[in-house]
Amino acid sequence: MKADIGIYHGDEAWALKGLGIDFEKAFQELGFTTARTDQVFNGIRPLNARNHFFVQQGQLLAFCSNLNLIPKNTICLFTHYSSDFREQLKVLNRSKGVIFFSQYQEALALSNGLKDDISTSIIMAADPKKHRVLKEDELNKKLIQSFELNSKREHVGFCLKYWEKNTYQSRKSYGKIIEVINKLAKVGIPCMILGPGWKKAKNLSDKVKLIETEYENYEHFYNLMSIFTSISINEGGPLPLLESMMCGATPVATTTGFSNELMLDLYPQNLLPCMTESNDIARKIISCYHRTANPLLVSQHAQAFSFLNAAKLISSKFFQ
Numbered sequence: 001m002k003a004d005i006g007i008y009h010g011d012e013a014w015a016l017k018g019l020g021i022d023f024e025k026a027f028q029e030l031g032f033t034t035a036r037t038d039q040v041f042n043g044i045r046p047l048n049a050r051n052h053f054f055v056q057q058g059q060l061l062a063f064c065s066n067l068n069l070i071p072k073n074t075i076c077l078f079t080h081y082s083s084d085f086r087e088q089l090k091v092l093n094r095s096k097g098v099i100f101f102s103q104y105q106e107a108l109a110l111s112n113g114l115k116d117d118i119s120t121s122i123i124m125a126a127d128p129k130k131h132r133v134l135k136e137d138e139l140n141k142k143l144i145q146s147f148e149l150n151s152k153r154e155h156v157g158f159c160l161k162y163w164e165k166n167t168y169q170s171r172k173s174y175g176k177i178i179e180v181i182n183k184l185a186k187v188g189i190p191c192m193i194l195g196p197g198w199k200k201a202k203n204l205s206d207k208v209k210l211i212e213t214e215y216e217n218y219e220h221f222y223n224l225m226s227i228f229t230s231i232s233i234n235e236g237g238p239l240p241l242l243e244s245m246m247c248g249a250t251p252v253a254t255t256t257g258f259s260n261e262l263m264l265d266l267y268p269q270n271l272l273p274c275m276t277e278s279n280d281i282a283r284k285i286i287s288c289y290h291r292t293a294n295p296l297l298v299s300q301h302a303q304a305f306s307f308l309n310a311a312k313l314i315s316s317k318f319f320q
Contacts, residue, residue: 001033001048002048002049002050003032003033003034003035003047003048003049003050004027004032004033004034004049004050004051004319005027005032005033005034005035005049005050005051005052005053005319006034006035006036006037006046006047006048006049006051006052006053006071007020007023007024007027007034007035007036007037007047007053007055008020008036008037008040008047008052008053008054008055008059008060008063009036009037009038009040009054009055009056009059010038010040010041010059011038011039015215015239016055016056016059017038018215019055019056019077020036020038020055021036022125022127022307023053023055023125023307023310023311024036025307026125026306026307026308026310026311027311027315029308029311030308030311030312030315032315032319034049035047035048035049040054040059040060040062040063041062041063041066042066043066044063046069046071050073051073051074051075051096051318051319052071052072052073052074052075053074053075053076053077054074054075054076054077055077056076056077056078056079056236057076057077057078057079057088057092057098060074060076060091060092060095061088061091064091070091070094070095072096073096074094074095074096074097075095075096075097075098075099075314075318076092076095076097076098076099077099077101078092078098078099078100078101078105078109078236079101079105079235079236079237080105080171080234080235080236080257081105081108081109081112081234085109085112086112086113089112089113089114092109092114092118093113093114093115093118095118096118096318097118097119097120097317097318098114098118098119098120099119099120099121099122099314100119100120100121100122101121101122101123101124101236101237101257101258102121102123102236102257102258102260102261103121103260103261104256104257104260105121105236105257106119106120106121120313120317122310122313122314123242123258123261123262123305123310124236124237124239124242124257124258124305124310125242125305125306125307125309125310125311126239126242126243126246126302126305126306126307127306127307128246128299128302128303128306130219131218131219131222131242131243131244131246131247132219132246132247132299132303133223133247133248133295133296133299134219134220134223134247136151139151139220139223140217140220143213143217143220144220144221144224147209147211148209149192149209149224151224152224153223153224153225153226153248153295154190154224154226155190155191155192155209155224155225155226156181156184156189156190156191156192156225156226156227156228156229156285156289157191157192157193157194157221157222157224157225157227157228157229157244157249158177158181158191158192158193158194158195158228158229158230159193159194159195159218159222159228159230159240159243159244160172160193160195160232160238160240161195161196161197162174162195162196162197162198162200162201163197164200170233171232171233171234171235172232173231173232173233174201176231176278176281177193177231178201178202178203178204179278179282180229180231180278180281180282180285181193181204181205181208182203182204182205183278183279183282184282184285184286185205185207185208187286189285189286189289190207190209191205191207191208191209192208192209192210192211192221192224192225193208193209193210193211194211194213194218194221194222194240195211195212196212197212198210198212218240218243219243219247222243222244222246222247222248222249223247223248225244225247225249226249226250226289226292227249227250227251227252227285227288227289227292228240228241228244228245228249228250228251228252228253229251229252229253229281229285230251230252230253230254230259231253231254231272231276231281232254232256232257232274233254233256233274233275234256234257234274235256235257235259236257237257237258238253238256238257238259241253241257241259241262242258242262242302242305245262245298245299245301245302246299246302246303247295247299248295248296248298248299249295249298250267250270250288250292250293250298251263251267251270251298252270252272252281252284252285252288253270253271253272254271254272254273254274254276255271255272255273255274256274259271262302262305265301266293266301267293270284270288272284
């Protein structure tokens, strides 16, 4: 039987595979039948579906380059603009729809040749049932203690992997992150980085807690963050910003991706230009550290951006 929506993603556990799984659950909750695959890089034929939903432009481009085709009624989530966008246009402009996570990324793509009748933007989604403010007895204290942490909400948190690819390092501002953490460590503010690979980082304070754990455990560590910080210069999300806010962390972030749309109403004072120097970022975090927002209010604001609400917007525009 032909499914309503075929969902395509890679086999990496986080975040693209997670997006595919969570969107599938949301579409099913809305009454759509689905099929899903994580084999987009391996020359799989199109799924037996009326519509084809790719969780990122890289997944769609890999799929099409392997098979030299684009399935009919293809919808693609677009994360962030890159230097090879002109090449991507050849595929994107043949899609039924391209969905951006921020109005800025959409405007950039439109100004560089994307057809305006196929584009729309939504704030990226997270799962408010998973990512929420946890009560004391809901925290996985055994896991938390294995990283020599207590269960207090007292850390300045970051969430990203450390990857020694030059374009990723510059886009994610690794050097600036290290500088900011070192400055915070000097004044006694505890920091943690959630994500793999950071033991390879050089010149990072030995006081920072490096948390490598399964993505299924991330909410327990988001709940230990008083402030969540994202200082990338080019983002599709950042998805951890939304997830951490759902868990009650006060945001401090650069104006990239959907941070403007997510924070402008309630936290405009915590939005920083992308090229802000590390000294100024550290000063902003220090000024916020002892006067953070009520975690429940932060969470309540963020929970509107659920996968179910995103799926409703997408289906009303493309799947009716």
